[in-house]
Amino acid sequence: MIREVDVTSMSDVARAAGVSAATVSRALRGEPGVSEATRRYVTEVAKRMKYAIARDASSLAGGRRFAIAVLTGDVGRGDLLAGAEGALRQAGFDVLLYVLGDAGSRTGFFEEMPLGRRVDGVLALSIVLAEAESAALATLDVPVVRVDDGDLRSALRIAVGHLIGLGHRDIALVLADGVDESYDEVLVAEGLEIRPEWTLWSSPTVVGGEQVADALLDGDRLPTAVVSSNGEVALGVFMRLRRDGRAIPADISLVSLDDRDLTRAVGITAIEGAQREEGERAVAALLGSIRGDGGSSVHGLSARLVVRDSTGPA
Known part of the structure; x- marks a missing residue:
């Protein structure tokens, strides 16, 4: 358990923050009756003064x-x-x-x-x-x-709209295991032809993405673009296609519906959330x-x- 630091008391924090000791106690314990702004301010003052509330006592008193x-x-x-x-x-x-x-x-x-x-x-x-x-x-x-x-469908619509705007009509869709096949409907709604061999499922791993790329490369013709629902899968597709000598995006464009450090590092277009x-x-x-x-x-x-x-x- 975290104990109160002997060199700094709750009263010291209260004086430094310009509030009462009761307010400090309520703020640090997360109890009602304190505004969020005051809670943040008191927490910052306590942190700066290296003060920590005695949580074992507070737990016994309030079940926290x-x-x-x-x-x-x-x-x-x-x-x-x-x-x-x-x-x-x-x-x-x-x-x-x-x-x-x-x-x-x-x-x-x-x-x-x-x-x-x-x-x-x-x-x-x-x-x-x-x-x-x-x-x-x-x-x-x-x-x-x-x-x-x-909403994965919303993200897919954004990605497909971007690719259509670039002139792509042959788009492969790679979905993580367990995702409903009906996501094909998004492509149909945009007037795209659906080829069964261009809707693939993958484990959510880089290796899974490499296996998906192998399946695409084994087909009678390649799509001009690939959309992956998973960032690691997108990275696997990217790496495998590059090893096969395919230029990205000159030969194949690639979009991930899942932005990550790895997709950012290699420059994959992606759907990003304010995470x-x-x-x-x-x-x-x-x-x-x-x-x-x-x-x-x-x-x-x-x-x-x-x-x-x-x-x-x-």
Whole structure:
């Protein structure tokens, strides 16, 4: 447990911040009756003075654990995770991170439910919860805030519109395992011809993307553009096509619906969300729920196209 630092008292923080000791206590414990601006200011003053509230005492008094469980299926969402983690630590909460990136770890987590009475809330980042999983989290009786990846169809429409504007008509669609085939409808709505061999599924990995590229290269003709729902898959497609001597975008244009550090590093055109800011907003909503200002909620990432070097005229 974090203990009060002997050299700095709550009264010292109160004098430095120009507020009462009671306000400092409420602000640092996340209790109601303090404005968000005052809470942030007092937290910053306390941090600067290296003061930490005695959380074991506060937990006994009010049932607060000062810990948040963060669930994610993908640590590749670095900006989203960093925004959330930074905001939680700034507010004085510990972060218990659970990466549920495969079926085994996910099944084990929801069967065991290791959170027990250890956390004040749950933040689910870019992980689609099944009905039974949401029900399992509900048994914890703590607020749950989800940040979804947003509407994949909307992102696909943006990407396809960009490619059509560049003159592309032969577009392959690569979807992560488990995604509904009906996303083809987006291409049909844009007047594009759908070839069955140009709708492919892949594991959400670079290797999966390389295998997809192999399948395209083995076809009777290549599409002029590829849209991938996953950033790592897009990177795998990019690398494999380059090894085969294909120029990107001169031979094939490539768009990812999932922007990541890796896609940015190699210059892949992608759909980008305001991830760090959304992580911070989700934490604000979660802490508000913990203080009694609201219940569980779902947030979606806003989407915009970032054009890089991987797309060009057909």
